[in-house]
Amino acid sequence: MSVSQPAFLDLEGVSRRFGDRVVLSDVTLAIPPGRITCLLGESGCGKSTLLRIISGVDRPDGGRIRMSGTEIVGPDRFVQPESRRIGFMFQDYALFPHLSVAENLAFGLRHLPKAAQRDRVAEVAGRIGIAHLIDRYPHSLSGGEQQRVALARALAPQPAILLMDEPFSNLDQGLRERVRRETLSTLRRIGTTAIIVTHDPQEALAVGDLIVLMRGGRIEQMGTPFEIYDRPASPYAAEFMGPCNRLTGIFSRGRIETPIGTFPADLDLPDGALALACIRPQALSIGPDGHGISARVMAKTFMGESEQIDIMVHPLAETLRMHSHVRIPMAVGEKVSLQLNGAEIHVFADDGLGANGRGTNPRETID
Ligand SMILES: Nc1ncnc2c1ncn2[C@@H]1O[C@H](COP(=O)(O)OP(=O)(O)OP(=O)(O)O)[C@@H](O)[C@H]1O
Numbered sequence: 001m002s003v004s005q006p007a008f009l010d011l012e013g014v015s016r017r018f019g020d021r022v023v024l025s026d027v028t029l030a031i032p033p034g035r036i037t038c039l040l041g042e043s044g045c046g047k048s049t050l051l052r053i054i055s056g057v058d059r060p061d062g063g064r065i066r067m068s069g070t071e072i073v074g075p076d077r078f079v080q081p082e083s084r085r086i087g088f089m090f091q092d093y094a095l096f097p098h099l100s101v102a103e104n105l106a107f108g109l110r111h112l113p114k115a116a117q118r119d120r121v122a123e124v125a126g127r128i129g130i131a132h133l134i135d136r137y138p139h140s141l142s143g144g145e146q147q148r149v150a151l152a153r154a155l156a157p158q159p160a161i162l163l164m165d166e167p168f169s170n171l172d173q174g175l176r177e178r179v180r181r182e183t184l185s186t187l188r189r190i191g192t193t194a195i196i197v198t199h200d201p202q203e204a205l206a207v208g209d210l211i212v213l214m215r216g217g218r219i220e221q222m223g224t225p226f227e228i229y230d231r232p233a234s235p236y237a238a239e240f241m242g243p244c245n246r247l248t249g250i251f252s253r254g255r256i257e258t259p260i261g262t263f264p265a266d267l268d269l270p271d272g273a274l275a276l277a278c279i280r281p282q283a284l285s286i287g288p289d290g291h292g293i294s295a296r297v298m299a300k301t302f303m304g305e306s307e308q309i310d311i312m313v314h315p316l317a318e319t320l321r322m323h324s325h326v327r328i329p330m331a332v333g334e335k336v337s338l339q340l341n342g343a344e345i346h347v348f349a350d351d352g353l354g355a356n357g358r359g360t361n362p363r364e365t366i367d
Contacts, residue, residue: 008033008193014063023049025217034191038208046217047197051163056081087159091166093150095138101149102134108157128152143171144179162194201241238346244278245320251275256347260293265347274350283344284322292337297330
């Protein structure tokens with residue numbers, strides 16, 4: 001899917017510090033219209049701060065923001081939050097407990113005549129599928145129902161963009177997936193431009209048209225879910241988006257030589273430099289001994305849908321982890337052969353963090 005149409009929201013060099021602490025550093029980003037953009041990153045990387053700055057409840061120390069080409073934040077300009085046509089949906093939904101669902105929905109419509117408020121509340125309640133809840137109070141609603149009311153309240157004033165901070169994290173696993181699917185289909189049906197903050201890579205892959213992966217107040221990588229997952233720009237991005245086995249190797253003439261094989265590597269490195277292969281668990285498969293790289297099964301963990309298998313390959317210091325969706329008959333301790341699927345192997349210049357990603361000597365696995 002292309003996300004290259006003119007941006008709805010343009011952020012240019014946005015920065016924010018609290019005291020000495022730089023929380024956002026030079027964030028430049030284009031949010032496409034009518035699409036769902038996920039701000040993804042670990043706790044403290046600045047996602048919520050960026051969302052607050054876009055909403056206007058916080059001001060950046062530097063940079064500009066344009067909405068549909070018009071500057072709303074800049075060195076000499078600051079459009080107040082209420083004039084930005086931005087909807088905000090909070091993690092805890094922040095419904096008013098003393099107001100009925102209808103009154104919650106009407107809250108952002110107070111500038112309209114009463115009849116227009118009623119029409120709009122009925123319209124949005126019908127669209128989000130909560131018309132039957134309209135006279136209830138928040139405390140009598142399930143988590144999923146509260147989420148839908150919060151979504152309807154945020155959409156009622158017809159915002160130009162909807163900002164959602166971890167909107168599904170208060171729901172338990174089973175409900176979360178259903179509510180997420182429903183919410184997304186609503187947002188897509190009405191062509192909403194939305195920014196969703198999440199720390200969960202699976203959620204970002206499932207919901208985002210565009211993923212913006214943040215790290216320490218900067219953008220580490222942005223792209224479609226397939227781009228980010230299939231072509232991570234750094235070991236950090238590869239490992240954030242899903243488990244990886246790290247293998248250090250030596251770069252030579254467009255290839256990286258590791259103890260378990262040599263892989264193509266389009267890297268701008270001198271021959272002899274250390275390089276890193278990040279191998280997804282699904283890139284590995286095992287068969288009977290004698291048909292590939294010699295290995296040994298060290299542990300098997302049955303996980304229902306798949307089986308996690310740790311295998312040791314001489315001379316690696318750490319075991320490699322693989323996931324198998326078919327039953328593996330080999331027992332722990334048995335010798336096996338390891339096969340590799342090159343498409344799931346990502347190569348990078350070495351980041352000095354070694355095989356376990358925690359900063360051991362990278363040479364220990366290849367000497
Ligand atoms: N008003 C503030 N004063 C001082 N520090 C702040 C303030 N707001 C945020 N921070 C700090 O800025 C950093 C980024 O916070 P932010 O809430 O944006 O992160 P986040 O990525 O949304 O994290 P989480 O996923 O945990 O919500 C954190 O270290 C936080 O402590």
